[in-house]
Amino acid sequence: MTVHHEPAHLTANGHREEPTEAPLVVCEGAGRSFGSGRRAVVAVHDASCHIEAGARIALVGPSGSGKSTLLHLVAGLDSPTTGTVTWPGLGHPGRPTVTDVATVFQSGSLVPSLTVLENVALPLLLADRAISDARGAADAALCMLRIDDLAQALPEELSGGQAQRVAVARAVASGPRLILADEPTGKLDHRAATLVVDVLLEAADAVSAALVVSTHDPEIADRLGARWSMDAGRLRIPLGAEA
Ligand code: ADP
Ligand code: MG
Numbered sequence: 001m002t003v004h005h006e007p008a009h010l011t012a013n014g015h016r017e018e019p020t021e022a023p024l025v026v027c028e029g030a031g032r033s034f035g036s037g038r039r040a041v042v043a044v045h046d047a048s049c050h051i052e053a054g055a056r057i058a059l060v061g062p063s064g065s066g067k068s069t070l071l072h073l074v075a076g077l078d079s080p081t082t083g084t085v086t087w088p089g090l091g092h093p094g095r096p097t098v099t100d101v102a103t104v105f106q107s108g109s110l111v112p113s114l115t116v117l118e119n120v121a122l123p124l125l126l127a128d129r130a131i132s133d134a135r136g137a138a139d140a141a142l143c144m145l146r147i148d149d150l151a152q153a154l155p156e157e158l159s160g161g162q163a164q165r166v167a168v169a170r171a172v173a174s175g176p177r178l179i180l181a182d183e184p185t186g187k188l189d190h191r192a193a194t195l196v197v198d199v200l201l202e203a204a205d206a207v208s209a210a211l212v213v214s215t216h217d218p219e220i221a222d223r224l225g226a227r228w229s230m231d232a233g234r235l236r237i238p239l240g241a242e243a
Helices: 067-075 116-126 131-144 160-173 190-206 218-223
Strands: 025-034 041-051 056-060 082-086 101-104 178-182 210-215 226-231 234-236
Touching: 025 067, 041 067, 041 082, 056 067, 056 218, 067 101, 067 178, 067 210, 101 160, 116 131, 116 160, 131 160, 131 190, 160 178, 160 190, 178 190, 190 210, 190 218, 210 218
Parallel strands: 041 234, 056 210, 056 226, 101 178, 178 210
Antiparallel strands: 025 041, 025 082, 226 234
8 A cells, every 4th residue: 555644743632743644534523414494304413433544444324324425525525514524634625636535326427428438537637637648547447447348338338337347447547545435336236246346445455545335235344344334314433443
């Protein structure tokens, strides 16, 4: 794993620490509610956690327990209504960019009118990378995941498993520090699901990224390192599973 040297930073009580790798993400009492008054839904309640560089975390919990909402907060795609989410280990202030945090969703996230190669290059183009750069990174990601033969295919020509493999290629093409996969195998049969998890783990290893996978499937959760669970908006991190 690459060791990133961070400048010395001050701890909460003001002591200067030896340079260490700061956590990629810190949630402190982070909550997110939707609506207001009696109709308010508290999707995430008072979540506190650290995600360290290189972590492997499964986020398990029943449907509606707040997994997606928490992942959106961690990705900086949404803002907490209480508490804070910060990214001290990213080396710059502010919200993550595509080269910091990449996401893989359950399915249907490819743009139907673009080829596989164009889909994989798209986030890099949106992040203002030069076209030749974006193309090179997309090619490399497709080769790494052994789907370079699909480069010119359209999403409608892909199986569910292939489409998820392309989504993983798109996530790693930017060389992110953290990959968040929200029920990436939810729509796949067991065999295809196993392959997608293989690919996620392999891709995260290859770019030295931390990986968080939300899932209902205990077998998939067992393949990650730590197991965090959500229940009715509350995040539970077992002792010893702090990542
Ligand atoms: P999970 O991913 O575990 O299925 P979610 O994070 O999607 O759970 O949802 C948690 C709760 O928050 C659910 O009750 C859901 O209905 C509610 N919720 C999520 N997003 C919204 C939204 N945009 N507006 C209103 N309620 C929402
Ligand atoms: Mg969800």
